[in-house]
Every structure is written in structure tokens, then in C-alpha cells.
Amino acid sequence: MRTNHIAFGAAILAALAAFLPGRSEADLKLPREKVTLVAPPFVHPHEQVAKSGPKITEFRMAVIEKPIVIDESGTTIPGLTFNGSIPGPLLVAHEGDYIELTLANPAANKMAHSIDFHAATGGLGGAALTLIQPGEETTLRWKATRAGVFVYHCAPGGEMTPLHVVSGMSGAVMVLPREGLRDGAGKPLHYDRVYYIGESDFYVPRGPDGKFQSFTEVSDYFPKALEVMRKLVPTHVVFEGKVGALTGKNALLAKVGETVLIVHSEANRDSRPHLIGGHGDYVWETGKFDNPPEKNLETWFIRGGSAGAALYTFRQPGLYAYLSHNLIEAVELGAAAHFKVAGQWNDDLMKQVSPPAPIGAEGATQAKSRKPGS
Amino acid sequence: MLMQATKRAAMTLLAVPLGIASMSGVTLPSSPIPVEMIDVAPRAYAYRMAGDFNQAGWPIDAPLIALTRNSALHIMKRQVTAAEYDRCVAEGKCSARAANESVEPELPAVRVSWRDATAYAVWLSARTGETWRLPTDEEWVFAAGSRFHDDGLLVAATRNPATRWLARYDRESQREALDQQPRPAGAFGVNELGLFDLSGNVWEWTNTCFTRQSLDEKGRPFGPSSTNCGVRVAEGEHRAYVIDFIRDARGGGCSVGKPPTNLGFRLVREDGAVSEIAFAWRRLMFND
Numbered sequence: 001m002r003t004n005h006i007a008f009g010a011a012i013l014a015a016l017a018a019f020l021p022g023r024s025e026a027d028l029k030l031p032r033e034k035v036t037l038v039a040p041p042f043v044h045p046h047e048q049v050a051k052s053g054p055k056i057t058e059f060r061m062a063v064i065e066k067p068i069v070i071d072e073s074g075t076t077i078p079g080l081t082f083n084g085s086i087p088g089p090l091l092v093a094h095e096g097d098y099i100e101l102t103l104a105n106p107a108a109n110k111m112a113h114s115i116d117f118h119a120a121t122g123g124l125g126g127a128a129l130t131l132i133q134p135g136e137e138t139t140l141r142w143k144a145t146r147a148g149v150f151v152y153h154c155a156p157g158g159e160m161t162p163l164h165v166v167s168g169m170s171g172a173v174m175v176l177p178r179e180g181l182r183d184g185a186g187k188p189l190h191y192d193r194v195y196y197i198g199e200s201d202f203y204v205p206r207g208p209d210g211k212f213q214s215f216t217e218v219s220d221y222f223p224k225a226l227e228v229m230r231k232l233v234p235t236h237v238v239f240e241g242k243v244g245a246l247t248g249k250n251a252l253l254a255k256v257g258e259t260v261l262i263v264h265s266e267a268n269r270d271s272r273p274h275l276i277g278g279h280g281d282y283v284w285e286t287g288k289f290d291n292p293p294e295k296n297l298e299t300w301f302i303r304g305g306s307a308g309a310a311l312y313t314f315r316q317p318g319l320y321a322y323l324s325h326n327l328i329e330a331v332e333l334g335a336a337a338h339f340k341v342a343g344q345w346n347d348d349l350m351k352q353v354s355p356p357a358p359i360g361a362e363g364a365t366q367a368k369s370r371k372p373g374s
Numbered sequence: 375m376l377m378q379a380t381k382r383a384a385m386t387l388l389a390v391p392l393g394i395a396s397m398s399g400v401t402l403p404s405s406p407i408p409v410e411m412i413d414v415a416p417r418a419y420a421y422r423m424a425g426d427f428n429q430a431g432w433p434i435d436a437p438l439i440a441l442t443r444n445s446a447l448h449i450m451k452r453q454v455t456a457a458e459y460d461r462c463v464a465e466g467k468c469s470a471r472a473a474n475e476s477v478e479p480e481l482p483a484v485r486v487s488w489r490d491a492t493a494y495a496v497w498l499s500a501r502t503g504e505t506w507r508l509p510t511d512e513e514w515v516f517a518a519g520s521r522f523h524d525d526g527l528l529v530a531a532t533r534n535p536a537t538r539w540l541a542r543y544d545r546e547s548q549r550e551a552l553d554q555q556p557r558p559a560g561a562f563g564v565n566e567l568g569l570f571d572l573s574g575n576v577w578e579w580t581n582t583c584f585t586r587q588s589l590d591e592k593g594r595p596f597g598p599s600s601t602n603c604g605v606r607v608a609e610g611e612h613r614a615y616v617i618d619f620i621r622d623a624r625g626g627g628c629s630v631g632k633p634p635t636n637l638g639f640r641l642v643r644e645d646g647a648v649s650e651i652a653f654a655w656r657r658l659m660f661n662d
Contacts, residue, residue: 073553251547318540319540345536354431
């Protein structure tokens, strides 16, 4: 008797399934492209101007829970990451494309995770449909209806949402206009390089000796970190997950004459990027490409919970710092990156007329004794 | 009775200098802290001058000159430890290191400024009747031998200011990133002259001030130099110029460039007729 009911029920379901959309993925008759993601600050290869029609771009990410060292003192916190990097990788598509992400939560992990794409529509950005326990994976497809750079972050719900975000679990997508970037007059703008900088604020408890405590387990870290979080003052503000991550051997490279797009996201807290020695030639401060970019900015504002993009063509060689221009945060808390730029110096733009020398007639005479340059 | 004798014996023991490895033959009857010294024998050595130099108005590497030191240099074998520095603090002559900082006493005293190091030297001199001070940059280089990292950039003369900036940045970026945790004496090895831990993760203060000097085409000083003794040379993996009240240079003096991991110090002891006389007088007067 029972068996007959089950068989009957299964037959009904099978019949219905033929009419139900979705699971077979046959609804969108669009080409597919699989993209391999690249760790920030680099970005996977992509077209700036779409050469063909809309497509479904397939991405895959795994959530990696691992201890992370966030400063040169070795301060360690339990990191929660998309694909093992902080920030998670930048996903690039064009307006009108579909992004299809398979998100995996490996069995070795301890926590449930999800993803909220600020660029997506409905379902809490996708978080309502992607909550995965350790050992599970899910696939979400969303239509890129709006051009711009947008944050994504983990959002398991309740207190876990801010905790996961300030443990490293955010990234960004870039939805390019199909015709590529343009200025306010419609003139095409092209970049030779793109860098993605993800800024993170961390809240690390200190021990009775005043030093930062280190943790490997979220269960130990969370109650103490929460007290620090609730004061709203971070102990670390860093790019790419660690003080100095984009300096020294990992300084960003460019050449005089090259145009660089700098995508900057902060999933939680305001930031004010500034390129010391440079400018934002064209800045989409709010990050959305349907708005004409502002021009010639010295410093721009990334609202917490958003991403912005700045385009600059380097004109002088040398060293540049790209930092959040709260200088305390930049110098003391870690919010600084370096650019190394090769090329010829332009005396027209800047010239040291006389070098530092003792004040007074004699000093000035020495300084002006400089031989004209070659 | 037995307790009294033990106490007296203990007090006598404290008065005996322990662990003095000095080969100069001078003993310290009541040094508050036994200090191991190295005597570095006189020799000729190459010295890259410290400070900023320019020639005909364009920045150049500091001159590399030949120096000869004619007398032995008496320098501490290792960096001053946290315990030693805290003795000075306890006696009210040095500023306390960072609040609540609990560093093991035998590790080098770090997060000390040039002013802290100088106060320590003044205190140690008063306690021992000898003359202790920070080394000059020349003395540090003399004692460091192969551990001195020449900061000459060796780039061809150029009117492109970026060339030197990038060369210095690349040079400093090549060095191994050292973690900040102070290590016990000897952890960074010993140089050929017997000194511990030079150019490890502790940069050592010197007394040498920051100077800027113009040179003429022949490399001779041209006009007066600018000197800023608010900035002193700190030596280590690379030479650094650090403001004298800074205890932690990790924030960096400038936006770019690699700052010292830790700031600490070791001292030299001057031997001279004056200090010997003061020494003898003190012994006479205080009967110790």
C-alpha cells in the first residue's frame, strides 16, 4: 500500500518536473564561458568592450577558513575568505551578462557561509539562496543589470554577518558597460592595467599586556572581538588582508604613460583613497558606470559597503603611495599600498629649482650652482 | 648566625662583577650589571658616510672614505637588555618602556628612543664612574665589519630623481622581512669581531646626527653642511635616519621605504686618563 503511494507521488513529481523551470538550466539560450579567478590585486583576463552578445559567465569559489596573519608582529586571527584571499577575487562581466557562481563550503570548515552580491537583485543579494553548511555547495545565477563595481560579502545572518565580513569575507564584482568605460561626454576610456584593492577593517582584542592577542578558533575569537567591534574603532585597516601586503616586493607596478584602473572596495567602513603624487583622472566615486565620472580628484570617498573605481594615467616615474587619507589609519593601522613607476621624469610638470641648502645668500648661491641637466 | 653569614656572603657576591669578558684589564668593582665587552682592535676600514650628499645640485651617494681607528674600541658584546634598561627605570633615571609591555628580561630592550638610550648611558656612567655612550656611526660601522650593509645605491649619475628613489626602494625590499619578536642574545649570530646580533631585527641607535652636505665636482665639501640633531642614524639591516624621540619606527618616517623593525641599542665605553682617575677616586671615596 505504502509503496504504491510513494510510487504514485514520484510519478506526479516527475510529470511536474518537465514543466518546472531552472534545474535543467535550459531556460537561457546563451553561450557560456568558464572563467578562472585570479587572486587580488590582479584581475582575471577580460574584454573591456564586449565583442559578442550577452553570455553566462561561470565562476567557482570555495570558502577557505584559515588563520591569517594581519600585521608584521604576527597577529593572527581566524580568517574567513572567499577562495583563500582577502579580499575575495574580482569577478568581471558585462551589463546584460549573467554571472553563475558555484560556491563551495569544504567539509573541513566549521561554519555556514553564503554570498550577498550587491549587484544582484532579490534574495538578499543571493544570501537567502546560498547558505551552505560545511560539505555543501550551491550554484546561483544572477543577471548583471547595472554597470559598476559592487561589493559582495558573506551574510549568514545575525551577528555572524558583521563577524564574517570583518574576518575577511568580502570581495567585489565589476560589471562593465558593453561598450566599455566612457567619460561624461561619451569618449571611450581604456585601461592598460587594472588593480583591485580590497580594504578590510579588523578588530583585534588586546591582552592585559597591551599586545594584540592571537586566535586560531572563531569560537575563542568572536566573544572578545565583538567587544572591540562594538566600539567601532578598528585596530587594523589594511589592503589585501595584511599590513604592507602591497609594498616592498609586492608593490604595484606601472609605467609612465600607462593608464591604470584602481578598483577599491570596503564592505564595512568608509575610506578615502588618495594617490600621493597622482590624481584620479576619472573617478566613479560611487562606483556605478552609468554616472559620468568626476574628473581630476585628489582624494575620493568609498562609502562603507561599496566599491569605487578610479582611472589614472601615470605621468611621472618614481614611488607613489596609494592610501586611505586618514593618515593615522594609513601609517599606524596599515591602510597604504605602494606603486613603483618606471619612465622618464617630466621637468615641465615638476622641477626642483634649487635643492635643500642652508638658508642665506651663500646657501642659495650653492644651490643655484647646479649644472643644467641632460 | 648562619643567616647573617649567608646574607653577608650574598652581598659580597653581588659586589663582584660577574661575567666581565673585557680583555682590557679594567675591572668594575661595583658595576650594577655585569657587562660583557668586546675590544675591537685598531684597523683601517672603509666607511660610507652618513647623511645626504649632493654634487652640483644633484643627489649622489655619500662618499665612501677610508678611515683608520688607532685605538681599540670597547663596545658591548650584545644589545642592552630589557632587564638592564628597567634597572635604570627603577632608579628613576630612564622613562619606562611602553606601558604594560611585558618583554622577557633577557631579551633586548626595544621600543627605546635615542633619548631613552642616552638617558641609560648617562645613568650607567654615573653608577660605574665610567664614560658610557652610544657609538658614533663610524664606530658602529667599525665594529660591525661585514654586518654593515652599505647603503650606497651605486646608480649612474642621472637627472631623473625617480632613479634613486626606485633603487633605494628595491634595495630595501630585497631584505628578508624580519618578524618583530625580539630574540635572545646571539639569535642573529656573531660577526667576525665577536659582536652579537648586528643587523638582526633590532636597529641600533648611534649618536650621529643627520647632515646634508654639498660637494663640488672634485668631491670636496662645498659650503657649510646642514645638521639636524633631532634626527639620528640608526644602524641595522639598512641605515635609517630616525627622529630622536621615536620609539617605534615601524610606521615609517616617510610614506614609502622600509622602516626599522625594532629600535634598541648597545653602548661603547670610553677609556681615557680622565675616566681612570674618576674611577679610582670613586673607589677611594666610597670604599667599594
